[in-house]
Amino acid sequence: MYSPHTIKNVLFGFILCFFASSAGICSYKEKPKSAATLRQQGINSQSEFYTRFRYKPIKGLEYEVGVNRRDPSSIIQVEGLYYVWYTRNESTTSKWLDADIWFATSPDGITWTEQGPAVTRGPQGSYDDFSVFTCNILVAEGKYYLCYQAETKTHNPSTKTGCGINVVGMAKADSPDGPWTKLPDPILRTAPDGKFELKNPNILWKKTVIEKGSWDSAAIHDPGIIPRWGKYWLYYKGHGIDDLLFADSRWGVAVADQPEGPYIKSEYNPVTNSGHEIWVWPYKDGIAALIDWAGPERDTIQYTSDGVNFEVMASVEDIPPAGGAYIADKFDDPDNGLGFSWGLCHYGRADWNFLVRFECDLAQGMKKNTEWTTFPHYSTIRDVLKDPARFNVPAEALRRRAVKSKVAE
Numbered sequence: 001m002y003s004p005h006t007i008k009n010v011l012f013g014f015i016l017c018f019f020a021s022s023a024g025i026c027s028y029k030e031k032p033k034s035a036a037t038l039r040q041q042g043i044n045s046q047s048e049f050y051t052r053f054r055y056k057p058i059k060g061l062e063y064e065v066g067v068n069r070r071d072p073s074s075i076i077q078v079e080g081l082y083y084v085w086y087t088r089n090e091s092t093t094s095k096w097l098d099a100d101i102w103f104a105t106s107p108d109g110i111t112w113t114e115q116g117p118a119v120t121r122g123p124q125g126s127y128d129d130f131s132v133f134t135c136n137i138l139v140a141e142g143k144y145y146l147c148y149q150a151e152t153k154t155h156n157p158s159t160k161t162g163c164g165i166n167v168v169g170m171a172k173a174d175s176p177d178g179p180w181t182k183l184p185d186p187i188l189r190t191a192p193d194g195k196f197e198l199k200n201p202n203i204l205w206k207k208t209v210i211e212k213g214s215w216d217s218a219a220i221h222d223p224g225i226i227p228r229w230g231k232y233w234l235y236y237k238g239h240g241i242d243d244l245l246f247a248d249s250r251w252g253v254a255v256a257d258q259p260e261g262p263y264i265k266s267e268y269n270p271v272t273n274s275g276h277e278i279w280v281w282p283y284k285d286g287i288a289a290l291i292d293w294a295g296p297e298r299d300t301i302q303y304t305s306d307g308v309n310f311e312v313m314a315s316v317e318d319i320p321p322a323g324g325a326y327i328a329d330k331f332d333d334p335d336n337g338l339g340f341s342w343g344l345c346h347y348g349r350a351d352w353n354f355l356v357r358f359e360c361d362l363a364q365g366m367k368k369n370t371e372w373t374t375f376p377h378y379s380t381i382r383d384v385l386k387d388p389a390r391f392n393v394p395a396e397a398l399r400r401r402a403v404k405s406k407v408a409e
Helices: 004-022 035-039 382-386 395-408
Strands: 054-056 068-070 076-078 081-089 100-106 113-119 131-140 143-151 167-173 195-198 207-211 219-228 231-239 250-256 280-284 286-291 300-304 311-315 337-347 354-363
Touching: 068 354, 081 131, 100 131, 113 143, 143 219, 167 219, 219 280, 280 337, 286 337
Parallel strands: 131 219
Antiparallel strands: 054 354, 068 081, 076 081, 081 100, 100 113, 131 143, 143 167, 195 207, 219 231, 231 250, 280 286, 286 300, 300 311, 337 354
8 A cells, every 4th residue: 555645746746747748848758659550450360350261061052063053142041941042053154144043941051952043034135134143132021032133135335234234133032932023123223424335245344445434333243231220231342344353343332211222322332442242240239341352451351330431340361252141130130230150152263163161250259269270271372272283283292281281170
């Protein structure tokens, strides 16, 4: 216990230092900090938004010669069964176009039974006669809604339709098993500005840009709707006419009072400066977002308390490609969103795309799995994996390493 005399002297010292500092006499200076230290949010691996992803095979939607399966939706559970929807085709020229939307069910999230098509392409001349793909599910007001990209074969520069110009369509059903009824018109379209000429109407990236237009003047992709704060928030990826390699894709949001719209684009768009596939979920009293490979803030998890202003919360790696998670409270508009721990994604670096399961630690209160040996992807280089001979590495050496890593797990 300090004596009153000691406390009095300490207080007098603080007061004296304050006035001396004001007069320029005190020489004490705060330790300088780098720009990186000033913007640091904390230790990355200790963030509640930090995770490392683990992967495992599934049955029923695995690799199959002649079939592409990719871009799974969020997963829902109805009467003890898990449901997922995804892009499916048997094309030899594209892995995601010339496609329909199929669905599958599972009792455990591991063994899946493919049930067949849910939403298929429209008749010739319709806005979705070429492809319906990259879908997501919404459960609202006692019904089920699928929102998805749609594309037509009809190239028309004046109306901006044709190869590569996507719109967002929607279908609804009373049951997750269907039947699904399409809405007659798209619920979201590209910005009306932006002009270009094509040398070949089937190859969008070989073009002459006449007018750049808005950030989402060329295409809108990967729609996903989340109920929050009594409204419906449709997030989507967009890119301009001068960015057709998606290297600078960003996200926008359009908001509606009803599941079917009308959806009004936010005046703040784009609301991210990065991100490819849309992946959002209710977390605590806001919305969390996983921003994957495109842009300056790639490979991060971000958070917004108002649906528009996202902040980087953590950096992550080896993100599930086009992941769709099982988020039990995604459509409840909860006061305290709880997060998730597993889902499905696609593997797109094979001759035929297929689905796999991922697991993570993004549910509230989960212990983070940070064991180094659990993650053998570190130090891998895709170019080496794709063509080891070019680097004078025997293919058997990579297989031996993979087996060794599997044993270590």
